[in-house]
Amino acid sequence: MRLESSTRTPVLRTINLTKELPLGAETVRILRGISLEIYKGERVGIIGPSGSGKTTLLGLMGGLDKPTSGKLEIDGIDIARLSESRLTELRNEKIGFVFQFFNLVPTLTALENVMLPIEFARKPKFNPRRRAAELLDLLGLKDRMHHRPNQLSGGQQQRVAIARALANNPPLLLADEPTGNLDTEAGKIVLQALMDVQREIGTTVVVVTHDARIANQMERVLTLLDGQLVTQAEAYV
Ligand SMILES: Nc1ncnc2c1ncn2[C@@H]1O[C@H](COP(=O)(O)OP(=O)(O)OP(=O)(O)O)[C@@H](O)[C@H]1O
């Protein structure tokens, strides 16, 4: 049974988060007061029309970008209070990112790409090579570990990117349209892989998506419209 939310610390909490950017003499209000809480192990989807602020919100959630106002806590830590170097550490430790265009290092093999965040960690929790091999195996890439990105299909590259995002076992995985650049079949495999590892590892997942199949796999779907959340309905699963 679920505990009352007030008795649990959310993995991620935003309070009245806003983002404004100057555009010539005007100011564009991209996010207009987003308040939400995401709990351990949850699978949350973010949907909304193009330009509604989904990528901007995900960037704030991951500490890649700073809000104009409002508060953001990751694992109970107010990230505005952190120095740039502590923020980098927190990101490495607590957040995994999956991007639409994979963003793998082209000169490194799949295995080396996944080892990278572990090698960067201040206090590595895992043996990089062993952990990377385990994750790639879990994602069905056992026989592709020594391939470089240009020797892999889009779907395989995205699975490597998921393994890399999970390398340090972060409590929070953020994915921005992870199947947006894949054909239907590859998208299906990547989605299945994402769901399987999420179940296996218990990571909290937040996925921005236009893909109805992904949204259907989420426990909760948030809808952004013009920089505001318009529903926070529990999806029936
Ligand atoms: N650096 C910027 N300067 C000015 N406006 C920006 C900037 N970045 C984003 N925007 C604007 O902010 C709004 C939200 O952009 P965002 O990329 O978050 O949308 P999105 O929901 O992810 O869209 P899509 O589904 O197309 O990826 C858009 O109107 C965009 O034009």
Ligand SMILES: [Mg+2]
């Ligand atoms: Mg976007």
